Amino acid sequence: MDRDSLSVEITPLGDSALLARFASGRLPDEVDQVAKVSAAAAAVAAARIPGVVDVAPAYESIAVFFEPRLVLQSGDPANGTVALREQITSAIGTAAGSPGRAGRTMEVQVCYDAHFADDLDAVAQHTGLAPEDVIRRHSAAEYRVACIGFVPGFPFLIGLPPELATPRRATPRTRVPAGSVAIGGTQTGIYPRDSPGGWNIIGRTPLQLFDVHRVSPSLLATGDVVRFRTISREEFDALAR
Amino acid sequence: MNFTAVRAGFLTTVQDLGRVGFRDVGVPMGGALDQYALRVANLVVANDESAAGLEITFGNVRLQFHDERLVAWCGGGFPVTAVTHVLSAGRPALLRAGEEIFFRAAEFGCRAWLAISGGIDVPPVLGSRSTDMRGAFGGFAGRTLRDGDEIPVGASSAMTAQIGHRIGDAAPASWSASAEWASVGRAPGLLRFVRGIDWDRFEEEAHATLIRQAFRVSPDSDRMGVRFESSPLKLKHPSDLLSEAVAPGTIQVPPSGEPIALLGDCQTIGGYPKIAHVISVDLSVAAQLRAHERVHFREISVAEAHRLLVRREEELARFRVGLEAVLR
Numbered sequence: 081m082d083r084d085s086l087s088v089e090i091t092p093l094g095d096s097a098l099l100a101r102f103a104s105g106r107l108p109d110e111v112d113q114v115a116k117v118s119a120a121a122a123a124v125a126a127a128r129i130p131g132v133v134d135v136a137p138a139y140e141s142i143a144v145f146f147e148p149r150l151v152l153q154s155g156d157p158a159n160g161t162v163a164l165r166e167q168i169t170s171a172i173g174t175a176a177g178s179p180g181r182a183g184r185t186m187e188v189q190v191c192y193d194a195h196f197a198d199d200l201d202a203v204a205q206h207t208g209l210a211p212e213d214v215i216r217r218h219s220a221a222e223y224r225v226a227c228i229g230f231v232p233g234f235p236f237l238i239g240l241p242p243e244l245a246t247p248r249r250a251t252p253r254t255r256v257p258a259g260s261v262a263i264g265g266t267q268t269g270i271y272p273r274d275s276p277g278g279w280n281i282i283g284r285t286p287l288q289l290f291d292v293h294r295v296s297p298s299l300l301a302t303g304d305v306v307r308f309r310t311i312s313r314e315e316f317d318a319l320a321r
Numbered sequence: 322m323n324f325t326a327v328r329a330g331f332l333t334t335v336q337d338l339g340r341v342g343f344r345d346v347g348v349p350m351g352g353a354l355d356q357y358a359l360r361v362a363n364l365v366v367a368n369d370e371s372a373a374g375l376e377i378t379f380g381n382v383r384l385q386f387h388d389e390r391l392v393a394w395c396g397g398g399f400p401v402t403a404v405t406h407v408l409s410a411g412r413p414a415l416l417r418a419g420e421e422i423f424f425r426a427a428e429f430g431c432r433a434w435l436a437i438s439g440g441i442d443v444p445p446v447l448g449s450r451s452t453d454m455r456g457a458f459g460g461f462a463g464r465t466l467r468d469g470d471e472i473p474v475g476a477s478s479a480m481t482a483q484i485g486h487r488i489g490d491a492a493p494a495s496w497s498a499s500a501e502w503a504s505v506g507r508a509p510g511l512l513r514f515v516r517g518i519d520w521d522r523f524e525e526e527a528h529a530t531l532i533r534q535a536f537r538v539s540p541d542s543d544r545m546g547v548r549f550e551s552s553p554l555k556l557k558h559p560s561d562l563l564s565e566a567v568a569p570g571t572i573q574v575p576p577s578g579e580p581i582a583l584l585g586d587c588q589t590i591g592g593y594p595k596i597a598h599v600i601s602v603d604l605s606v607a608a609q610l611r612a613h614e615r616v617h618f619r620e621i622s623v624a625e626a627h628r629l630l631v632r633r634e635e636e637l638a639r640f641r642v643g644l645e646a647v648l649r
Contacts, residue, residue, distance in 0.1 A: 095598070096601050136590070139565065292447055
């Protein structure tokens with residue numbers, strides 16, 4: 081792995097966090113970029129830097145939130161985050177020199193039954209593909225979790241076949257059902273719970289993407305590889321029970 | 322032991338100092354929108370600073386206690402009655418079984434934080450007792466309080482009993498936190514900010530507008546953010562940005578050009594350009610803004626923001642020491 085590919089610029093994100101932004105477009109493949117950013121985020125978290133309370137990767141950046149009481153109190157506030165910046169840079173450096181975190185490969189069952197696919201026809205129309213073609217291409221691709229956000233556990237997945245890209249709906253829905261698999265622009269995602277949303281719904285998974293009572297509340301993590309497996313309505317009903 | 326929300330008010334939630342460690346899976350920080358207010362209220366009733374209390378919005382809240390509890394509140398301008406006594410901000414009061422505390426409608430500001438000795442004892446979820454309303458978890462059943470709810474409270478500390486004994490029959494104590502501490506957010510409509518990562522993407526006119534103009538608070542504001550009405554802050558070259566982390570205080574500018582200052586319940590990531598960030602110590606002020614009020618913004622350096630943060634913590638440490646001396 082090329083150390084250069086992780087050249088990073090660290091800037092303040094307000095007064096209680098730093099944002100490490102990676103040089104954009106250095107890698108030929110955005111999927112590789114996400115893998116490297118999530119490996120770097122894992123390395124920053126694993127470094128257990130005193131005062132760091134949260135490490136949040138997204139696409140080409142990592143936000144590092146710190147507890148000002150612990151980070152700033154020692155020494156001159158004017159240089160309050162100098163040591164922290166060095167520790168972050170050093171942790172990211174170790175990730176660049178190592179093979180990196182591979183990310184798990186997760187299978188997500190999806191039922192593309194018309195009952196769950198309110199916008200499948202709209203996507204077919206926009207892309208000029210037959211609905212069954214949309215389903216075939218969507219479920220055949222390999223995706224990577226670029227970040228998790230919007231609501232707890234919502235994965236932004238990159239790797240959508242370009243021909244399936246469909247703009248978000250002009251008017252978002254006030255309620256998208258939990259488990260809905262949807263296309264928003266060049267990405268695809270899964271709604272963990274009933275929520276408002278503007279992406280085009282093409283299917284539904286019976287899996288619980290986010291559950292506060294699990295040891296790992298989020299089914300997916302940034303950097304994970306995701307494959308969709310098509311299931312029938314009967315399988316969906318059995319799994320959702 | 323429980324207390325009863327006889328009248329739960331417009332939007333009352335259980336909050337502590339927020340949820341950290343789960344931003345990577347999209348869990349917002351949440352927590353009291355003015356952390357200093359909750360910390361001071363907790364100190365006054367001899368709780369741990371991080372104990373869960375109630376965040377009250379706009380008032381009209383009546384609570385009845387079923388055992389002896391020390392209570393104190395901090396925040397906006399609320400007329401509060403404990404039993405038959407007026408209870409000013411930052412002053413502890415001893416309530417006995419059957420007695421009530423009543424928050425009338427706020428006269429200025431919009432939020433108050435109530436600490437109860439023993440702390441609110443709902444089960445922590447992902448390390449916090451704060452209510453995540455959008456996620457429907459944490460706090461009291463993952464939701465705002467309703468009339469008749471019975472809210473569990475923990476065991477009071479030995480210190481609480483001692484203070485209660487000292488207060489005796491005079492329901493409110495003869496001493497309180499200074500007004501400055503009890504109403505941290507009671508300040509003229511000024512929010513200090515540091516530049517955001519996308520500052521240079523904005524036209525110079527946008528910078529001038531942010532620094533010189535008054536911004537009106539939109540009624541569309543909530544725990545996720547304060548929305549402002551203003552002449553639009555324009556980008557030099559509008560373009561789509563990759564989503565990245567945002568935080569309470571981040572001032573993001575959606576395509577409308579009207580800025581939004583994010584608060585505790587904000588999402589973890591956002592795709593709008595970040596022109597600035599309200600400094601942490603001024604989130605106390607942001608938490609009290611009401612619809613149609615006007616605010617100004619003033620730029621300061623990150624080093625200055627850090628100095629203010631350190632100074633606030635030093636003052637709070639002195640307050641804690643002074644309080645312990647009073648209570649001893």
